[in-house]
Amino acid sequence: MEKKRNRLEIIRDILKVIRDRNGRIKPTHILYKSNLSYQMMEDYLNELKEKEFITEIKGKKGKTYAITEKGMKYLDKYAIVSEFTESFGLG
Numbered sequence: 001m002e003k004k005r006n007r008l009e010i011i012r013d014i015l016k017v018i019r020d021r022n023g024r025i026k027p028t029h030i031l032y033k034s035n036l037s038y039q040m041m042e043d044y045l046n047e048l049k050e051k052e053f054i055t056e057i058k059g060k061k062g063k064t065y066a067i068t069e070k071g072m073k074y075l076d077k078y079a080i081v082s083e084f085t086e087s088f089g090l091g
Helices: 007-020 027-034 038-050 069-087
Strands: 054-059 062-067
Touching: 007 027, 007 038, 007 054, 007 062, 007 069, 027 038, 027 062, 038 054
Parallel strands: none
Antiparallel strands: 054 062
């Protein structure tokens, strides 16, 4: 059985989903790919917007989310920390 994801892992997963979709994605795709409930996804998206990791873009066909430079830096730093902890058998 896989262990439960922590908050930082969920943030990483959401940002990766956005980045992997050319940096812009609809909320429904985030919902499916990040494996969260709708309410949890909304809470995380609001926090990520407040902290400027993502931006919300409202268009004619609804809203999309784009990853910011700060969000990209988070993914880079997360990868470094993850690699470090795994190298010591802590990951």
